[in-house]
Amino acid sequence: MDGNFRTNFVREPSALRQHPALVLNADYRPLSYYPLSLWPWQDAVKAAFLDRVDIVAEYDEVVRSPNMVIRIPSVVVLKDFVQPQKRVAFTRFNLFLRDEFRCQYCGSKGDLTFDHVVPRASGGITSWQNVVAACAPCNLRKGSKSLRQCGMSLRKPPRPPSAQELLNMGRKFPPNHLHESWMDFLYWDAELQA
Numbered sequence: 001m002d003g004n005f006r007t008n009f010v011r012e013p014s015a016l017r018q019h020p021a022l023v024l025n026a027d028y029r030p031l032s033y034y035p036l037s038l039w040p041w042q043d044a045v046k047a048a049f050l051d052r053v054d055i056v057a058e059y060d061e062v063v064r065s066p067n068m069v070i071r072i073p074s075v076v077v078l079k080d081f082v083q084p085q086k087r088v089a090f091t092r093f094n095l096f097l098r099d100e101f102r103c104q105y106c107g108s109k110g111d112l113t114f115d116h117v118v119p120r121a122s123g124g125i126t127s128w129q130n131v132v133a134a135c136a137p138c139n140l141r142k143g144s145k146s147l148r149q150c151g152m153s154l155r156k157p158p159r160p161p162s163a164q165e166l167l168n169m170g171r172k173f174p175p176n177h178l179h180e181s182w183m184d185f186l187y188w189d190a191e192l193q194a
């Protein structure tokens with residue numbers, strides 16, 4: 001529960017089975033979707049003990065200390081609202097997330113690299129507007145040519161994503177283990193399919 005509580009989440013698949021708690025902001029939305037905001041159970045119990053969170057749901061399992069028995073929290077909600085970050089950092093991860101982990105030329109999902117749309121040799125800079133996820137074959141095919149020269153086209157114009165757009169994108173990539181008590185909070189405000 002220090003300055004890192006916003007980003008220090010359980011990421012390893014094996015730890016997902018060790019009773020982590022889904023962490024909700026004070027508005028009952030997950031603090032983060034990707035990675036999903038999950039604390040190790042020890043952190044969740046500690047935060048509840050320090051009165052920083054309310055427990056919303058619990059596992060059947062308990063932990064015992066010499067003088068008490070506690071059911072492990074499966075969902076906790078912060079008592080103080082944390083302002084979502086507005087600025088989106090230009091990182092490899094965020095760029096892949098913007099592009100949905102797909103090659104922006106052919107749509108394939110494997111073997112992703114980065115491609116400068118306007119090649120660096122032609123003065124193209126490294127920016128949201130000029131870098132896209134690309135599979136190795138497309139990257140090779142494009143080489144240091146312009147789009148027109150190589151006859152390739154982008155699936156969508158590259159631009160800086162908003163924090164909200166990245167958040168929504170992150171929902172498409174849930175961890176491979178989800179506890180049933182988390183479901184209501186992950187999808188309750190998702191758009192309904194017609």
Ligand SMILES: [Zn+2]
Binds near residue numbers: 103107138139
């Ligand atoms: Zn490709």
